Amino acid sequence: MTETELLDALKAALGADVLAAGGVGHDLWAQVAKGRVREALQLFKGTLGFNVLVDHTAADLLKWPGGHWAGVWDPCQATQGGEHERRTQTDGRFELTWRLMRLDEKSGLVEGRAALKCRVSDGEAGPPSVRDLWPCADWLEREVWDMFGVKPNNRPDLKRLLLYEEFKGHPLRKDYPIAKRQPLVAPLPAPEGRIAPEQLRPRVTDPGLVE
Amino acid sequence: MTLPREISRTENEGLFSMGRKPVDIPPAAGREKRSYYLNMGPQHPAMHGVIRLLLELEGEKVRDAEVEIGFLHRAFEKHAETEVWNNVIPWTDRLNYVSPLINNVGYCMAVEKLCGLHVPERGQYIRTIACEVSRVTDHLTCVAASAMELGAFTVFLYMMKARETMYQLVDKLTGARVTTSYTRVGGVKGDLPPGFEAELLAAFAGVRGILREVDGLLTKNRIFYDRVNKTGVISAADALAYGITGPFLRSTGVPYDVRRAQPYLVYDRVDFEVPVGTRGDNLDRYLVRMAEMEQSMRIVEQCFKQLPAGKHSLEEAELIEANVMVDEGKRGNIGKIWDSTAKVAANLEGQARAAHGDVLAQEPRFDLPPKEETYGSIEGLMRHFEIIMWGRGIRPPAGEAYAAVEGGNGELGFHIYSDGSDRAYRVRCRPPCLFIMAALPKMLIGGNIADIIATFGSVNMIAGELDR
Known part of the structure; x- marks a missing residue:
């Protein structure tokens, strides 16, 4: 199945809700409206035969150059066009990606790869969970919640995957400072004559990275 | 390719199992059978790596299990x-x-x-x-x-x-x-x-x-x-x-x-x-x-x-100490530098000019130049700094x-x-x-x-x- 046929099948099912598409070969991607992600994934798994969910992840576009969230307009960056333009123009702060693969079980060869994307605004829930289609999506959705604070709209009681439940915030958001610490047990006071850890200069001192 | 998996069962049958079948023992009168929980990890001698398993057991059987990860998260x-x-x-x-x-x-x-x-x-x-x-x-x-x-x-x-x-x-x-x-x-x-x-x-x-x-x-x-x-x-x-x-x-x-x-x-x-x-x-x-x-x-x-x-740098004929090479370069004795190899620290071996073109893409925007050029010419030095200096560095085009x-x-x-x-x-x-x-x-x-x-x-x- 060529890229054109795949995109045609997707467009036939979703119509104008396929917002953008591109890429060649195994780098094919399509961006769809948030409300129809599950439908698109079902189509990929069912009719189109993409049987493996390779990965599910997100990116925070808060500081994407030229994006209207960043508050900075860099004309050099903004004129690069293509994918870059798409990220700055379409609405929604988080870009969620589902990476799919069509694997032939007998030969072990990859017959196609595709990435489905959608955008989610800050503070709103993502598209419905797909853990009934691919059980590994359970952990991947938990990781996206953990790191970005975006959870499927039908999984309100999602647990974190990597961090502890007491952790506040979502560290892969671009506004989470790299030098921020959240120890569960308060550090002991420094012995006399020693420098307390909080008095040390942070190693990374770039503006925006330190609170 | 298939594996030589089977050892013949007849050859090894019955050494351990002795033909016994597991027996389901009913609880004694006045007692009930209940499952219990076992916490395995995060630190357990038989689990390489820090991970926690929460197990629900019934006797020796695992009835339910949950995995908790993230103990080695380093961002x-x-x-x-x-x-x-x-x-x-x-x-x-x-x-x-x-x-x-x-x-x-x-x-x-x-x-x-x-x-x-x-x-x-x-x-x-x-x-x-x-x-x-x-x-x-x-x-x-x-x-x-x-x-x-x-x-x-x-x-x-x-x-x-x-x-x-x-x-x-x-x-x-x-x-x-x-x-x-x-x-x-x-x-x-x-x-x-x-x-x-x-x-x-x-x-x-x-x-x-x-x-x-x-x-x-x-x-x-x-x-x-x-x-x-x-x-x-x-x-x-x-x-x-x-x-x-x-x-x-x-x-x-x-x-x-x-x-x-x-x-x-x-x-x-x-x-x-x-x-x-x-x-x-x-x-x-x-x-x-x-x-x-x-x-x-x-x-x-x-x-x-x-x-x-390919040519490993150490197989090259003439080695010059790196600091000597820098001095020669400053004096403009480029000819001498051009035919020789810099004697560098052990961790930089194998990337002298002779080997450089074989193992690294010759693309000035992304590669460090060979050390001979860095030490011996202003162009090489600039190219080196363009990659190394904070705020410079390699810059892949926007995209994913x-x-x-x-x-x-x-x-x-x-x-x-x-x-x-x-x-x-x-x-x-x-x-x-x-x-x-x-x-x-x-x-x-x-x-x-x-x-x-x-x-x-x-x-x-x-x-x-x-x-x-």
Whole structure:
């Protein structure tokens, strides 16, 4: 199945809700409206035969150059066009990606790869969970919640995957400072004559990275 | 390729089981049968790596299980956004720390895909050799550790000895046993050290000998066989639904291998087989790994036969001390510098001008120049600073790329966003063992508590890549 046929099948099912598409070969991607992600994934798994969910992840576009969230307009960056333009123009702060693969079980060869994307605004829930289609999506959705604070709209009681439940915030958001610490047990006071850890200069001192 | 899996059941039947069947003992009068909970980990002597299993047991049977991960989370993905592109490479060592070279290659391939860089042929062969040596060390560690947890301590010592011979050669190649950081965007750090081929091939003879011994100690060993046979079973359909790849998937009979399905580096030029199992149990996973080590060594041997000739810097005739060279360069004695090689620190060996073009893409925007040019000419010095200085550095074009390699545990993917600046906008690592760990409860439930050790050992969980 060529890229054109795949995109045609997707467009036939979703119509104008396929917002953008591109890429060649195994780098094919399509961006769809948030409300129809599950439908698109079902189509990929069912009719189109993409049987493996390779990965599910997100990116925070808060500081994407030229994006209207960043508050900075860099004309050099903004004129690069293509994918870059798409990220700055379409609405929604988080870009969620589902990476799919069509694997032939007998030969072990990859017959196609595709990435489905959608955008989610800050503070709103993502598209419905797909853990009934691919059980590994359970952990991947938990990781996206953990790191970005975006959870499927039908999984309100999602647990974190990597961090502890007491952790506040979502560290892969671009506004989470790299030098921020959240120890569960308060550090002991420094012995006399020693420098307390909080008095040390942070190693990374770039503006925006330190609170 | 199929595996010599079956030891004839008639040959070994009845040594242990004595024809007994498990008896379901009813509770005594006035008592009831209840399940209880057991907390295994985060630190447990039989679990390599920090991970917590919450088990609901009924006698010896596992009724339910839950996996808790994240104890080794070190914010790899967040750190990768704050450092320049090349500075991420040392962190990739720490993902899967038993096969660091594969991680190095995977990350650099993703960045190169974004930049449209082409690694010279010799560089690609060297990367392939490095990857396969890493795969051998990975599988040696996995089989050794899981056998030790089942009581086979001799096997552990033998295989660690074999791994150490590999590590010492990795040390020769990269300057470090484990924290290799060997690749660069556009190639590798330096050429192969002199005499590397002969030493590696000699070491392979030793590894093969140890593998034969281990095979004799384990494969037909009644105790080992009974512990791994038909335990921790997963079907091919389940494995695919969980996104499992690598030796784990191949043990279920699906011959998916990134090296075969989407050949990268020079895997399309070498002849190797993809071992597959039939039942997807712990025994098949052990056999697949044992067979894969042999295939990896075959790949390396073929790579050495095909390797285009190169020049290691130390084989060059005239060496000049680096500081002398700098002084000569300042005086403008370029002619003298041009024909000689800088004598540099040991960790920079193999990247002098003679070898540079063989192992690194000659693309000034992305590569450091050879040291002779940095020391000897203003253009070289500027090119060096353009890469090294904070705020300069390499700048891949804006966009995103996903590149996958076959890691020790399966498909290791790096999904990278660049906004055109000197740092990654986002680096996502697809860790192969996360998907296996997500499926772990499925393999444990219904089994015995003792099978947990065998099954967990065969997962080859590497907390470094699982938790990142």
